[in-house]
Amino acid sequence: MFSSEEVEDDLNHSYPEVFSSTLLLPDPSGVTGRPNVDWCESHKPETIRTNVVGTLTLADVCREQGLLMMNYATGCIFEYDDAHPQGPGIGFKEEDKPNFTGSFYSKTKAMVNTLLHEL
Numbered sequence: 095m096f097s098s099e100e101v102e103d104d105l106n107h108s109y110p111e112v113f114s115s116t117l118l119l120p121d122p123s124g125v126t127g128r129p130n131v132d133w134c135e136s137h138k139p140e141t142i143r144t145n146v147v148g149t150l151t152l153a154d155v156c157r158e159q160g161l162l163m164m165n166y167a168t169g170c171i172f173e174y175d176d177a178h179p180q181g182p183g184i185g186f187k188e189e190d191k192p193n194f195t196g197s198f199y200s201k202t203k204a205m206v207n208t209l210l211h212e213l
Contacts, residue, residue: 097151098151098154098155101151101152101155102155102159131170131197131199134197134198134199134202135197135198135199138198141198141199141202142202145199145202145203145205145206146202146205146206146209149165149206149210150206150209150210153165153210153213157213165206165207165210167203167206167207168199168200168203170194170197170199170200170203171192171193171194171200171203171204171207172186172190172192172193172194173193173194173196175193189211191208192204192207192208
């Protein structure tokens with residue numbers, strides 16, 4: 095489901111007060127089966143359509159209809175570094191910029207995370 099019309103139709107039928115992108119959009123990060131993170135490396139157009147275009151379309155429709163969209167995404171956009179060493183409990187915050195782009199999946203998730211913060 096990627097067109098604004100399809101998303102609007104689905105939203106109009108469910109009348110949500112709070113809506114999550116995980117309810118509509120497939121996330122190719124499944125633990126088993128396909129699609130998964132490895133699949134994304136050889137299916138880049140499909141990954142972009144789902145992780146970027148699909149999520150942004152949903153965000154746009156929700157904004158237009160005055161709905162709150164909660165994007166439950168991945169932690170696969172952060173990597174331990176000098177400011178966030180592994181072990182001492184210093185975690186990442188919602189406003190931290192993604193610092194891991196070691197896979198195509200992570201690149202698309204980091205991109206959409208950054209774009210959603212700007213809306």
